Amino acid sequence: MPELPEVEVLVRHLALRMRGRRIRRVTVRRARVVAPCTPEELSQKLRGATFQGLTRRAKYLLFAMRGRDGGAFTLLGHLGMTGRMYWLPAKQALPKHAAVILHCGPENFVFEDTRYFGRFTIDPGAIASLGPEPLGGKFTAEYFFKALKSSRQPIKVKLLDQQLVAGVGNIYASEALFRAGISPLTPARGLKRLQVVALRRAIRATLRVAIKRGSTLPLNFSGTGNGDGLFYYGSPPGESNFTTERLRVYDRAGKPCRKCRTAIERIVQAARSTFYCPQCQSQVFSRKSHGEIPSR
Numbered sequence: 001m002p003e004l005p006e007v008e009v010l011v012r013h014l015a016l017r018m019r020g021r022r023i024r025r026v027t028v029r030r031a032r033v034v035a036p037c038t039p040e041e042l043s044q045k046l047r048g049a050t051f052q053g054l055t056r057r058a059k060y061l062l063f064a065m066r067g068r069d070g071g072a073f074t075l076l077g078h079l080g081m082t083g084r085m086y087w088l089p090a091k092q093a094l095p096k097h098a099a100v101i102l103h104c105g106p107e108n109f110v111f112e113d114t115r116y117f118g119r120f121t122i123d124p125g126a127i128a129s130l131g132p133e134p135l136g137g138k139f140t141a142e143y144f145f146k147a148l149k150s151s152r153q154p155i156k157v158k159l160l161d162q163q164l165v166a167g168v169g170n171i172y173a174s175e176a177l178f179r180a181g182i183s184p185l186t187p188a189r190g191l192k193r194l195q196v197v198a199l200r201r202a203i204r205a206t207l208r209v210a211i212k213r214g215s216t217l218p219l220n221f222s223g224t225g226n227g228d229g230l231f232y233y234g235s236p237p238g239e240s241n242f243t244t245e246r247l248r249v250y251d252r253a254g255k256p257c258r259k260c261r262t263a264i265e266r267i268v269q270a271a272r273s274t275f276y277c278p279q280c281q282s283q284v285f286s287r288k289s290h291g292e293i294p295s296r
């Protein structure tokens with residue numbers, strides 16, 4: 001599943017290619033992805049509209065649009081589990097799972113989604129209640145500490161709460177906790193101030209490194225070519241894949257920790273996999289004094 005860094009890399013890639021393009025016609029093949037709008041509403045609004053810019057909020061792509069009547073509005077995109085967004089020459093055949101196609105003359109802008117968990121809509125409701133951006137100025141140590149103080153949930157589970165901080169997903173939550181040396185089982189409110197400071201720093205560093213890395217790789221955004229560690233991208237034909245040395249704990253159960261060689265463990269928390277090093281991320285306080293630590 002694409003997470004914040006992958007979306008950011010895609011946004012940076014697409015932003016240069018969107019501006020000034022005018023939509024002539026819209027085809028919606030999967031009504032589900034434009035909900036709560038209807039395909040007719042989306043088509044009506046987008047026909048004749050021009051792309052003005054592209055930014056990111058959490059894992060959403062925000063396309064700034066100018067309608068044919070001159071009014072500004074936002075088109076929201078979300079890749080869901082398997083979504084891809086890219087330009088395709090109009091003469092090229094559309095992929096089987098093209099969910100929405102924006103016909104823009106010589107090229108089509110395609111939203112492809114094999115499992116249809118993605119979104120492509122003009123309804124802004126989805127981003128209304130999101131918490132601060134992890135890389136933004138509002139995500140301060142003070143805010144983070146206060147927000148965690150009221151939660152009994154294990155920190156790994158709490159990090160996935162999009163109202164706490166928007167856009168940290170399952171992969172980078174495990175990675176950030178490893179980087180900060182904090183057990184995923186620690187109750188959120190049991191973290192000491194210094195640990196919260198370290199975790200905030202680790203979240204930001206983990207995301208920044210992933211964005212930087214993704215921004216420097218040769219990628220094929222239509223996803224054809226070899227699968228690699230970057231989920232919904234593909235490496236261009238002829239390029240090797242990039243999975244090696246990328247993630248430190250995620251999806252590495254049983255493999256040696258890159259720091260201490262202890263076997264990485266996988267546990268399930270709130271129905272999601274968590275990966276961690278039991279040595280590097282051991283509890284820093286006793287279970288006795290913090291009786292809420294859930295058993296494995």
Ligand SMILES: [Zn+2]
Binds near residue numbers: 258260261281
């Ligand atoms: Zn370790």
